Amino acid sequence: MFDSFLIRDNSLENVVKDGKVVGFRFGVRIADYRGCILSLHNGYYVEVDGVVYPREVQKFEINGKPPRSFEELKTCVWEHWDYDDEGMVYVEKEGGLAPGKHHIGLQQSVLCAYGYMATDEAWVKEPPIPGEGAGSGKTNVICYYDLELQK
Amino acid sequence: MIKRGVSLYSYQQEQFFKRMNLRDMVKEVHDNLKTDGIEIIDQAMIHQYPFPSDDFIAEFRDLMDEFNMKAVTIDVYLDTLQFRDHVMTHKEGAERLIRDIKLAAKLGFANVRCLCAVPIDIIEMALPTAEEYGVKIGKEIHAPFNIKPDVGDKYSLRASGMPRNPRMCDEVIELADKKNTKFVGLVPDMGIFQYRLNEPNFAYLVRHGANPDALRMINRLAGAGIRHADIAREALLANGFSEADAKIAGQIGSFSEVDPKDLKDIVPYIVSIHGKFYEMTEVPGRPGEYEDVSIDYRNPIYWLKQGGYDGYINSEFEGQRHKQDRGMDYMANEVEEVRRHHEMLARYIAE
Numbered sequence: 001m002f003d004s005f006l007i008r009d010n011s012l013e014n015v016v017k018d019g020k021v022v023g024f025r026f027g028v029r030i031a032d033y034r035g036c037i038l039s040l041h042n043g044y045y046v047e048v049d050g051v052v053y054p055r056e057v058q059k060f061e062i063n064g065k066p067p068r069s070f071e072e073l074k075t076c077v078w079e080h081w082d083y084d085d086e087g088m089v090y091v092e093k094e095g096g097l098a099p100g101k102h103h104i105g106l107q108q109s110v111l112c113a114y115g116y117m118a119t120d121e122a123w124v125k126e127p128p129i130p131g132e133g134a135g136s137g138k139t140n141v142i143c144y145y146d147l148e149l150q151k
Numbered sequence: 152m153i154k155r156g157v158s159l160y161s162y163q164q165e166q167f168f169k170r171m172n173l174r175d176m177v178k179e180v181h182d183n184l185k186t187d188g189i190e191i192i193d194q195a196m197i198h199q200y201p202f203p204s205d206d207f208i209a210e211f212r213d214l215m216d217e218f219n220m221k222a223v224t225i226d227v228y229l230d231t232l233q234f235r236d237h238v239m240t241h242k243e244g245a246e247r248l249i250r251d252i253k254l255a256a257k258l259g260f261a262n263v264r265c266l267c268a269v270p271i272d273i274i275e276m277a278l279p280t281a282e283e284y285g286v287k288i289g290k291e292i293h294a295p296f297n298i299k300p301d302v303g304d305k306y307s308l309r310a311s312g313m314p315r316n317p318r319m320c321d322e323v324i325e326l327a328d329k330k331n332t333k334f335v336g337l338v339p340d341m342g343i344f345q346y347r348l349n350e351p352n353f354a355y356l357v358r359h360g361a362n363p364d365a366l367r368m369i370n371r372l373a374g375a376g377i378r379h380a381d382i383a384r385e386a387l388l389a390n391g392f393s394e395a396d397a398k399i400a401g402q403i404g405s406f407s408e409v410d411p412k413d414l415k416d417i418v419p420y421i422v423s424i425h426g427k428f429y430e431m432t433e434v435p436g437r438p439g440e441y442e443d444v445s446i447d448y449r450n451p452i453y454w455l456k457q458g459g460y461d462g463y464i465n466s467e468f469e470g471q472r473h474k475q476d477r478g479m480d481y482m483a484n485e486v487e488e489v490r491r492h493h494e495m496l497a498r499y500i501a502e
Contacts, residue, residue: 001472001475002167002472002475003475003476004475004476004477004478005167005168005475029167033160033163033192033195033472034192034193034194034195034228035194035195035200036194036230037230037233039232039233039234039235040230040232040233040235074235074236075235077233077234077235078201078202080194080199080200080201082198082199082200083166083167083194083195083196084166084169084198111230111232112228112230113228113229113230113231113232114228114229114266114267114268114313115229115231115266115267115268115269115270115313115314116229116231116238116268116270116314117231117268117313117314118314120231120232120238121238123232124232124235124236124237124238138472141359143476
């Protein structure tokens with residue numbers, strides 16, 4: 001769902017911390033027709049110009065709180081990512097992205113369900129790695145975007 | 152008389168792009184569809200579910216009052232991995248349903264829709280709360296579930312791996328009879344009367360590499376009663392399709408196999424109905440009249456009337472998602488689709 005619209009097209013920018021560029025970020029919407037309990041958000045497959053950035057270097061910003069790692073989000077079992085709201089995906093990358101256009105591949109992983117599934121126990125032990133389609137909710141393809149770095 | 156309503160799910164794309172808010176949707180139902188039934192998805196509409204502010208609840212109730220709307224059904228879910236460190240127990244699942252029932256009551260809803268895959272003991276645990284708060288629990292009959300018990304192993308697991316209980320409806324009916332209660336029942340989805348791949352999905356699959364002839368063969372196999380992906384796959388290969396073409400065999404598991412007449416028998420247990428549809432096109436030779444060519448509506452509505460059903464059919468438009476890979480210019484017009492659906496519903500109800 002919303003394949004062409006999961007990333008806001010004017011949202012890609014580098015992230016500066018203490019005067020140094022430490023990574024990049026972009027705005028995303030949920031690939032579903034409903035929001036989700038935040039604990040179920042399991043990260044992204046993020047590919048920029050052919051380089052894959054794993055979940056371990058990603059953080060997610062929502063509900064006016066500082067960006068949180070996906071390990072932290074696991075404990076947010078009573079917090080909601082509302083359907084209407086945009087979240088920001090932060091990716092650590094020393095020096096950030098170069099100015100100009102970037103080719104970004106994205107698959108979002110949200111482990112929401114319609115009831116008990118055969119994969120439940122396995123996913124408690126080891127959640128799926130985003131990008132393989134499992135746990136990708138309503139959009140199980142990798143969606144591609146050509147985005148201009150804003151700043 | 153059967154009543155018409157709308158699940159605001161139908162306007163999910165307008166909401167996503169912030170072209171319509173809750174008020175706009177309710178106003179559309181009132182002003183242009185000239186009816187009063189409202190259904191919502193809890194996690195799409197309720198800010199900071201499951202703990203909305205008192206202001207949100209008051210505003211929602213005021214909006215319903217302003218337009219003389221009936222809050223018919225709220226659709227609730229069961230995210231079994233919510234706690235992440237363990238699979239939700241049935242007791243925790245019942246606690247979620249109980250919380251949802253109380254929230255439904257606060258918002259003024261008559262019913263909660265719970266999902267096909269919610270175990271019956273969770274519903275039984277929540278039933279006293281439903282009775283106390285005056286909110287009915289309706290279990291959805293979504294494709295590929297059937298009304299009458301069937302041979303379960305004929306159906307393949309869908310790509311999603313969703314388990315399918317062939318006795319689902321009977322379990323609900325038995326519980327309602329055992330407890331002698333009106334507070335548990337069924338929410339049939341008209342998608343159970345879908346008999347071929349819907350056009351938006353067909354076109355989406357082709358754009359993403361499927362062979363249209365293989366999809367047509369899936370339609371023919373489905374018409375012949377095949378529901379098992381392995382059988383469909385073998386049939387495709389035997390007819391000269393490649394392994395790659397046969398990858399779409401799993402689509403065969405998405406159809407129900409329901410005689411429209413079966414609806415008549417379950418009318419006393421029907422809480423409300425989902426009017427699932429994908430694309431309304433003009434009936435050939437009948438300007439201004441519309442139909443979804445993949446779903447039978449006429450016969451099911453006939454049998455609902457025979458059974459004396461006087462509840463709501465709430466439009467549930469789902470054709471938008473299969474057009475969202477093509478950019479803004481090709482997207483579905485949700486408002487127009489729902490208006491056409493109501494033209495059809497009104498016509499069949501009056502027939």
